[in-house]
Amino acid sequence: MARTPLLMGNWKMYKTVAEARAFAEALGQQSQKLDSRIEYAICAPYTCLHVLRVMLPAHVHLGAQNVFPEKEGAYTGEIAPGMLAEFGTKFVLAGHSERRMLFGESDQFINQKVKAIVANGMTPVLCVGENSSQKEDGVTKEVVTGQVLQGLDGLSADEVASAIVAYEPVWAIGSGKTATPGDAQEVARAIRAAVAETWSDQAAEGLRILYGGSVKPENVASFVQESDLDGALVGGASLDPASFAAMAEAIRGVLA
Numbered sequence: 001m002a003r004t005p006l007l008m009g010n011w012k013m014y015k016t017v018a019e020a021r022a023f024a025e026a027l028g029q030q031s032q033k034l035d036s037r038i039e040y041a042i043c044a045p046y047t048c049l050h051v052l053r054v055m056l057p058a059h060v061h062l063g064a065q066n067v068f069p070e071k072e073g074a075y076t077g078e079i080a081p082g083m084l085a086e087f088g089t090k091f092v093l094a095g096h097s098e099r100r101m102l103f104g105e106s107d108q109f110i111n112q113k114v115k116a117i118v119a120n121g122m123t124p125v126l127c128v129g130e131n132s133s134q135k136e137d138g139v140t141k142e143v144v145t146g147q148v149l150q151g152l153d154g155l156s157a158d159e160v161a162s163a164i165v166a167y168e169p170v171w172a173i174g175s176g177k178t179a180t181p182g183d184a185q186e187v188a189r190a191i192r193a194a195v196a197e198t199w200s201d202q203a204a205e206g207l208r209i210l211y212g213g214s215v216k217p218e219n220v221a222s223f224v225q226e227s228d229l230d231g232a233l234v235g236g237a238s239l240d241p242a243s244f245a246a247m248a249e250a251i252r253g254v255l256a
């Protein structure tokens with residue numbers, strides 16, 4: 001696989017600083033399970049970023065779950081991209097379905113975030129996915145490729161080549177249901193085709209595509225072994241260090 005596999009946790013609104021410290025300590029004790037051919041990251045609440053930066057094993061990168069697309073200003077409660085970059089944050093999620101649904105984020109606003117993340121030298125993780133009625137209507141690929149093209153709009157081909165898209169069917173998030181690896185692969189292939197047509201073959205080849213939605217140690221390998229899926233974005237199962245390490249081992253098994 002030419003693209004580096006990526007195992008990324010999204011902690012959502014879980015973990016205090018004390019809990020994050022305990023996670024980092026426990027993961028550190030299992031760091032021999034973290035193969036250096038794989039990249040790792042934790043997208044943590046802002047309040048946990050400091051302790052994770054200090055305590056996570058060196059090759060587990062810091063991620064943020066959100067950002068506000070302005071340099072600075074009177075935006076009470078928001079965090080600017082430069083603040084995250086200064087902190088050593090490598091990855092930033094944009095357009096997670098919970099933010100689209102609960103906070104009304106539009107594709108256009110998400111695109112502003114993606115551009116701001118890139119402009120500050122970080123890697124955007126654009127989250128896309130169809131809801132259950134769109135799946136029933138058979139419009140999954142149209143919905144998802146539309147979100148990808150709008151989310152990445154305005155980026156250069158090189159910027160797209162180093163970006164990340166996380167395909168997370170909304171109905172699979174936190175539900176215990178997953179897409180079949182074959183269906184997720186089909187969607188990932190459609191994303192790559194749309195990117196090749198809009199930017200270039202090289203952009204499509206470089207772009208990493210993760211699957212998300214009820215990923216756990218038992219099923220992560222079945223997704224990562226698909227040719228167009230390069231890793232996983234994991235919610236619930238990323239909260240436990242043993243489960244995170246077990247997913248790392250399962251991905252290592254695919255590389256072996």
Ligand SMILES: O=C(CO)COP(=O)(O)O
Binds near residue numbers: 096213215
């Ligand atoms: O939303 C997700 C990751 O961003 C997926 O969450 P779960 O892994 O808990 O289903």
